[in-house]
């Protein structure tokens with residue numbers, strides 16, 4: 001028999017027994033203020049009475065939950081950690097906002113445009129281009145549409161030939177003529193093969209594309225699929241690179257604010273998903289608690305965790321190596337940094353461990369106290385085994401060669417984030433439009449089933465919810 005539980009707030013103190021099997025009953029209601037326990041009349045007599053369990057409150061899980069919520073389908077979102085966001089989190093440390101790894105929000109992401117309120121994110125823009133450290137000097141690469149004169153001046157710099165810069169323009173036109181669906185399902189190669197096939201010189205590939213797209217994919221070899229390269233290239237052409245004023249976590253927080261607070265349970269790690277009684281799925285939590293959902297389960301966890309939970313269920317095969325990164329933060333006086341402009345610096349020298357860096361407070365002053373600057377430095381690979389102190393010392397030494405020893409030695413190391421699983425490996429062959437259904441009532445979503453971007457995660461969450469609703473014939477016409 002079904003038992004109805006009451007979740008007074010977003011913690012999991014409601015779970016009292018560690019071994020019982022419970023069926024969580026969700027009553028359907030017509031209001032958007034959905035709660036797993038509110039009793040209201042059913043919309044149709046054929047609707048099942050139990051709701052959906054969504055596992056993982058990253059962007060994919062939140063998008064799935066928003067879609068279910070918008071169709072008045074009751075759901076419960078189980079999150080292993082203490083907050084929403086997954087890989088998109090921000091910590092507040094000594095008055096600084098530290099994103100857990102360098103992340104950029106591109107305003108042209110199509111699904112994000114539908115789901116997010118950009119105005120309240122108070123997006124702070126980067127300069128549209130980059131400054132490249134090469135041959136002991138900085139060289140600017142600029143977007144010709146937004147910074148025409150910078151771009152014209154950069155035509156003759158040694159980052160690439162004039163032909164290379166014209167080819168960038170031609171590539172831009174080419175991607176803009178295609179739909180996202182066409183791009184994500186087009187014939188594919190590795191990004192490096194595509195760049196060589198377009199005719200880019202080794203100079204611009206090594207000095208610009210490797211650090212720039214290598215930094216986006218955490219893959220300096222540029223083995224990532226050309227589909228992802230073209231998708232990101234198109235979004236970069238159409239939108240701005242930004243940071244929300246309150247940190248990157250403002251994005252998932254805004255999504256979560258659209259859900260009933262009682263629908264998200266934190267510190268609720270799922271350890272297994274099992275099929276019982278034909279189409280009923282049970283979800284077991286780390287503490288032994290078992291929940292049942294007759295409508296279905298949407299698994300929205302990161303790829304390595306999905307591989308574990310789906311073992312033997314024909315779920316997903318993980319490509320290796322996965323993409324990892326380390327991000328080091330330093331603080332400095334606002335007068336102790338060499339530039340005040342919101343520009344991304346790239347390492348085009350082919351030497352050293354720094355891939356890219358920027359002065360976060362130049363982009364978003366809210367990332368630090370008024371008189372302080374926040375320096376963010378990104379490496380590709382997580383450098384496990386190298387102590388934080390040694391890693392920070394190597395970075396300081398390297399950047400001293402960029403900005404001068406006196407300047408960089410004055411910076412104080414704040415924190416290092418190492419992200420072992422930053423992104424799935426998306427080298428060809430890829431299927432960026434995988435079916436979300438993996439079994440009866442069981443659906444997957446996340447950046448590993450689509451493009452490994454914020455936008456991909458959001459789309460995949462929606463698609464998983466749509467597939468579930470369609471299978472259960474719950475979607476409104």
Ligand SMILES: Cc1cc2nc3c(=O)[nH]c(=O)nc-3n(C[C@H](O)[C@H](O)[C@H](O)COP(=O)(O)OP(=O)(O)OC[C@H]3O[C@@H](n4cnc5c(N)ncnc54)[C@H](O)[C@@H]3O)c2cc1C
Pocket residue numbers: 055056057058059060061078079080081084085086087088100101102103104105106268269270271300301302305325419421422423445446447448452453454455457
């Ligand atoms: C450092 C870094 C920089 C990035 N930069 C960019 C960028 O600039 N632009 C861009 O578009 N993308 C970027 N990405 C990629 C982007 O962040 C991801 O593609 C996206 O956030 C993935 O969302 P997701 O919901 O698929 O997975 P996740 O964010 O990993 O969410 C999965 C959630 O599931 C939870 N979970 C896991 N296991 C369990 C379990 N057993 N039970 C319950 N809950 C569980 C996790 O705690 C987590 O909250 C970056 C990623 C990183 C790490």
